[in-house]
Amino acid sequence: MTTIAIGGIMHESNTFSDTRTDYGAFSQTFARYLINAWSETHHEMAGFIEGATRYGYTVYPTLMASATPAGPVTDDAFDRLTDMLIQHLKSVPKCDGLLLALHGALVAESYADGDGEILRRLRVEFGRDLPIVVTLDQHANVSEQMVAESTALVIYKTTPHIDQRQRGLQAAELMMRILRDDVIPTQALAKPPMLLNILYHNTNAPPMEPILTQAKNMEPYPGVLVANVALGYPYADVYEAGPAFVVATDNDPKLAQMVADMLSKLLWDVREELTLDLPDAAQAVAQAVESDKHPVILVEMGDNIGGGSPGDSTFILAELQRQDASGFVVVLCDPEGVQTCVQAGIGANVVLDVGGKGDNLHGDPVSIQGKVRLIHDGRYEETEPRHGGQRHHNQGLTVVIAVGDSLVVLTSRRQTPFSLQQLLSLGINPTEMRMIVVKAAVAYRAAYEPIAGQIIEVDTPGLTAVNPLYFEYHNVRRPLFPLDSEL
Numbered sequence: 001m002t003t004i005a006i007g008g009i010m011h012e013s014n015t016f017s018d019t020r021t022d023y024g025a026f027s028q029t030f031a032r033y034l035i036n037a038w039s040e041t042h043h044e045m046a047g048f049i050e051g052a053t054r055y056g057y058t059v060y061p062t063l064m065a066s067a068t069p070a071g072p073v074t075d076d077a078f079d080r081l082t083d084m085l086i087q088h089l090k091s092v093p094k095c096d097g098l099l100l101a102l103h104g105a106l107v108a109e110s111y112a113d114g115d116g117e118i119l120r121r122l123r124v125e126f127g128r129d130l131p132i133v134v135t136l137d138q139h140a141n142v143s144e145q146m147v148a149e150s151t152a153l154v155i156y157k158t159t160p161h162i163d164q165r166q167r168g169l170q171a172a173e174l175m176m177r178i179l180r181d182d183v184i185p186t187q188a189l190a191k192p193p194m195l196l197n198i199l200y201h202n203t204n205a206p207p208m209e210p211i212l213t214q215a216k217n218m219e220p221y222p223g224v225l226v227a228n229v230a231l232g233y234p235y236a237d238v239y240e241a242g243p244a245f246v247v248a249t250d251n252d253p254k255l256a257q258m259v260a261d262m263l264s265k266l267l268w269d270v271r272e273e274l275t276l277d278l279p280d281a282a283q284a285v286a287q288a289v290e291s292d293k294h295p296v297i298l299v300e301m302g303d304n305i306g307g308g309s310p311g312d313s314t315f316i317l318a319e320l321q322r323q324d325a326s327g328f329v330v331v332l333c334d335p336e337g338v339q340t341c342v343q344a345g346i347g348a349n350v351v352l353d354v355g356g357k358g359d360n361l362h363g364d365p366v367s368i369q370g371k372v373r374l375i376h377d378g379r380y381e382e383t384e385p386r387h388g389g390q391r392h393h394n395q396g397l398t399v400v401i402a403v404g405d406s407l408v409v410l411t412s413r414r415q416t417p418f419s420l421q422q423l424l425s426l427g428i429n430p431t432e433m434r435m436i437v438v439k440a441a442v443a444y445r446a447a448y449e450p451i452a453g454q455i456i457e458v459d460t461p462g463l464t465a466v467n468p469l470y471f472e473y474h475n476v477r478r479p480l481f482p483l484d485s486e487l
Helices: 030-039 044-055 075-090 114-126 146-148 164-179 208-218 253-268 281-290 314-324 337-346 445-451
Strands: 003-010 027-030 056-065 095-104 132-136 150-153 185-190 224-230 244-250 296-300 329-335 349-352 366-376 379-381 392-394 399-404 408-411 435-438 454-458
Touching: 003 044, 003 075, 027 030, 030 044, 030 056, 030 185, 044 056, 044 095, 044 164, 056 075, 075 114, 095 114, 114 132, 114 146, 132 146, 132 164, 146 185, 150 164, 150 185, 150 224, 185 253, 208 224, 208 253, 208 314, 224 253, 244 253, 244 379, 281 296, 281 314, 281 454, 296 314, 314 329, 314 366, 314 435, 337 349, 337 366, 337 399, 337 408, 366 408, 445 454
Parallel strands: 003 056, 003 095, 095 132, 132 150, 296 435, 296 454, 329 408, 329 435
Antiparallel strands: 027 056, 185 244, 224 244, 349 366, 366 399, 379 392, 399 408
């Protein structure tokens, strides 16, 4: 019986953040616990597991480790996790192949291309004969090293990422075709000289929707095994930053390069259309107050938790107060505020300063006065396919404060707003609110778009500001659009 090892190390690293992601920040699942923990999720790990039944192999689980996006990973955490993965793989009695979940935008203190370094170390230990099929997040900054050290890459095809399980299954099927000697993958990489503003990462709208459609249409083409589109992660100041097109063919390098170049040109040709014209916090709140389409979703793009920000930006909350807005809900990561409310107890009136405590980039603390409505353990479950693919979530000890007819939610841990259950679990019906502030960019859409009356994307400052020109890049390739005027 064919034995396939499965595992993963995933992190999206914001190099503009002064924080470091240490070993303790990673949630880890080991060996025999991995299948139970991940099989019922919508993550690619679940696709790897399901593939055993569908394609006829035995799964050997190793390690799955992931952490919420933040600053670069410490060398200690990187080395420990990589070593653990290698040691688990060495214990596989007969390993015919490895299905590996990486992110593609992991940066460690000493390794700008963290994912490529993981693959390099695996090759040092296990040689080039071991097939390694790797799934990557669509926000990967794909490097030549990732392409060279993998047998094949399979990248998500959706943002918000709702196809992760399917990509895991695609990787599993490709692995079995490789092991049966049906195909010999040959990969080619094309990277247009640009950063793709995260505003345009939505694969359900132009410019990415028609490009992804074209890529999908290439996969039934004779000889094409996988046609990948990576959007890139603009908050990593690394050489590989930017969109990439990776095509694997059946032993046909010329075809692979031709298709990759063709897809790359589709994006490059529309670069001048990728303009920014978003309201600031004051303008956005004024629009929301006047709107009769509820709920209005105010997207605080400068504090996109899924991009590595602290989740405590107060620019929109301050404007909501200044403009006497009502019926809104704002979620902030504020462990100190949570403890104050817990000590006061349910029903207590509290006056406290919330948010703006993590750094000096995301606004000042805002004073609120209200009543503690709920204290909750912060755990909730999402059964639908949502960005990230996880089922069980934990935003830590959480409190809900009623401020007039508005609600301020304080969490102890940063939590990406990818699930309506984040609010529903707290007794908040989002459809009954006039306004909802989400600290995101695109990934929230899978959950919130179906219930939104109106969506207003807001140009706020912060670690994930929507405009690349707000940042100083030192390590990216140059020239690079839109950073350089000659392109």
